[in-house]
Amino acid sequence: MQKMLIGVLGGLILTGGIIPAEAVIRAMMIDGQNNHDWKKTTPAMKKILESCGLFQVDVLTSPPEGASMESFSPQFSDYQVVVTNYNGESWPEKTRQAFADYIRNGGGLVVVHAADNPFPEWAEYNEMIGLGGWGGRDEKSGPYVRWRDGKVVFDNSPGPGGSHGPQHEIQVEIRSATHPVTAGLPSKWLHATDEIYNRLRGPAKNMTVLATALTPPDKGGTGEHEPMLLAVDYGKGRVFHTVLGHEVKGMECVGFIFTLQRGAEWAATGKVTLKEVPEDFPGEDLVRTRPLE
Ligand code: ZN
Numbered sequence: 001m002q003k004m005l006i007g008v009l010g011g012l013i014l015t016g017g018i019i020p021a022e023a024v025i026r027a028m029m030i031d032g033q034n035n036h037d038w039k040k041t042t043p044a045m046k047k048i049l050e051s052c053g054l055f056q057v058d059v060l061t062s063p064p065e066g067a068s069m070e071s072f073s074p075q076f077s078d079y080q081v082v083v084t085n086y087n088g089e090s091w092p093e094k095t096r097q098a099f100a101d102y103i104r105n106g107g108g109l110v111v112v113h114a115a116d117n118p119f120p121e122w123a124e125y126n127e128m129i130g131l132g133g134w135g136g137r138d139e140k141s142g143p144y145v146r147w148r149d150g151k152v153v154f155d156n157s158p159g160p161g162g163s164h165g166p167q168h169e170i171q172v173e174i175r176s177a178t179h180p181v182t183a184g185l186p187s188k189w190l191h192a193t194d195e196i197y198n199r200l201r202g203p204a205k206n207m208t209v210l211a212t213a214l215t216p217p218d219k220g221g222t223g224e225h226e227p228m229l230l231a232v233d234y235g236k237g238r239v240f241h242t243v244l245g246h247e248v249k250g251m252e253c254v255g256f257i258f259t260l261q262r263g264a265e266w267a268a269t270g271k272v273t274l275k276e277v278p279e280d281f282p283g284e285d286l287v288r289t290r291p292l293e
Contacts, residue, residue: 025080025265027057029083032088033088038085065089080108081110082099088118096125109237111129112260127205127206131200137160141203147209147226166219167193170214176208180262181266186281194249197226205232213226213228229242254280
């Protein structure tokens with residue numbers, strides 16, 4: 001049985017898609033402002049989440065850039081997990097407080113790519129995302145975080161936070177074989193062409209580096225193993241952060257798809273029931289994708 005939900009709440013556009021009967025986890029996806037093509041990436045991620053049968057996704061679109069944000073007051077507590085595809089203007093203070101309280105009290109959060117760019121001055125948000133880039137972030141935001149000699153290393157040297165070169169394929173290496181999001185995955189996968197962030201900085205508190213990639217200097221990288229997938233504990237809440245997903249073609253990578261599904265389930269519930277690695281999961285030197293458009 002399926003039903004369609006379309007509503008307008010408090011001046012905000014709330015669109016719900018097809019809801020599979022077996023969906024059990026309610027997810028809110030936030031978009032509306034982003035220097036990326038959120039009008040394409042939001043439907044792609046909604047499709048990723050709903051296609052595994054675990055999620056019912058509602059999309060909450062903020063007022064556009066330059067409009068008053070006063071009406072932006074999502075009912076976070078109606079959801080088990082918030083997926084942010086938002087990189088835009090500040091939220092009202094009461095919304096920030098409600099969001100921080102929601103996560104602190106056990107809500108889930110998934111942060112995708114440029115959603116780690118906004119709110120450089122919002123300390124709680126930066127603790128939630130673990131690492132962020134741009135917006136004036138620098139050594140005052142926290143360390144660079146790298147994987148060296150089998151462990152996480154904090155690098156407090158001064159410099160800006162956030163950098164990338166031209167898009168390219170990259171090998172992602174799993175760094176936690178025991179975390180529910182990455183358990184059982186092949187130790188390396190070749191990720192489809194994407195924009196690969198490096199030099200992110202942040203508080204990096206209560207943060208687990210789940211996967212890294214060696215970013216090549218000839219493609220705007222650092223020559224360091226930079227974090228690609230992160231898990232953060234914030235109060236009773238859980239945060240899954242993927243720095244991948246610049247546009248839909250990168251999201252079509254089955255490595256992105258499966259880690260987003262698992263990451264969202266873990267953020268929502270603390271567990272992962274999606275145990276079985278898909279047969280079309282990428283190989284160490286083989287990109288595998290599924291069409292999302
Ligand atoms: Zn990007």
